[in-house]
Amino acid sequence: AQSVTQPDIHITVSEGASLELRCNYSYGATPYLFWYVQSPGQGLQLLLKYFSGDTLVQGIKGFEAEFKRSQSSFNLRKPSVHWSDAAEYFCAVGAAGFGNEKLTFGTGTRLTIIP
Amino acid sequence: DGGITQSPKYLFRKEGQNVTLSCEQNLNHDAMYWYRQDPGQGLRLIYYSQIVNDFQKGDIAEGYSVSREKKESFPLTVTSAQKNPTAFYLCASSKVQVDYGYTFGSGTRLTVV
Numbered sequence: 626a627q628s629v630t631q632p633d634i635h636i637t638v639s640e641g642a643s644l645e646l647r648c649n650y651s652y653g654a655t656p657y658l659f660w661y662v663q664s665p666g667q668g669l670q671l672l673l674k675y676f677s678g679d680t681l682v683q684g685i686k687g688f689e690a691e692f693k694r695s696q697s698s699f700n701l702r703k704p705s706v707h708w709s710d711a712a713e714y715f716c717a718v719g720a721a722g723f724g725n726e727k728l729t730f731g732t733g734t735r736l737t738i739i740p
Numbered sequence: 741d742g743g744i745t746q747s748p749k750y751l752f753r754k755e756g757q758n759v760t761l762s763c764e765q766n767l768n769h770d771a772m773y774w775y776r777q778d779p780g781q782g783l784r785l786i787y788y789s790q791i792v793n794d795f796q797k798g799d800i801a802e803g804y805s806v807s808r809e810k811k812e813s814f815p816l817t818v819t820s821a822q823k824n825p826t827a828f829y830l831c832a833s834s835k836v837q838v839d840y841g842y843t844f845g846s847g848t849r850l851t852v853v
Contacts, residue, residue: 657839659841666847668845674841715783720838732782
């Protein structure tokens with residue numbers, strides 16, 4: 626079965642600084658990988674996804690993520706964060722090539738932005 | 741615009757009462773899911789349904805029940821058997837192919853007093 630680990634529970638960065646949120650997955654075959662963002666009291670919004678092709682994926686709000694098969698990682702990055710990026714971020718993995726499969730979510734990383 | 745609607749946004753109930761949370765989607769998605777979210781615990785799957793009139797238990801189904809009589813609707817009932825029902829509940833939907841990801845509703849915060 627697939628699994629996802631987000632090793633950082635909480636990260637604090639200064640506004641304008643760069644950001645990297647870590648995500649490691651466990652799955653034997655080619656995974657489908659997702660990053661979602663959740664503002665307080667809201668649902669989750671899809672930032673970006675990877676399922677094939679270019680390993681560097683661009684998403685909304687200026688985010689990008691890089692799939693590294695050798696490291697089983699799919700880290701989320703942003704060159705310069707804005708105060709509005711403060712939220713909780715979830716990485717998720719799905720099984721490629723199968724129908725009727727569920728996504729497995731990580732436990733999330735809470736991002737705090739300081740002025 | 742298509743989307744997924746959860747109602748109400750806030751719900752208060754007395755201990756021992758059953759309560760039903762609504763989830764409706766107009767995305768023509770086949771699959772629907774219910775998650776519970778508690779601080780620091782991420783998303784925990786309660787129930788899911790991949791076709792009308794069929795559903796499966798997730799990781800924490802005890803004390804909850806669901807129905808899927810229509811493709812668009814997947815209501816969740818929190819029963820009095822649920823030991824700690826106060827939480828944030830999220831509904832999601834998806835196509836059968838997981839590569840499309842999930843679309844989430846905006847959640848219902850249930851408080852039991």
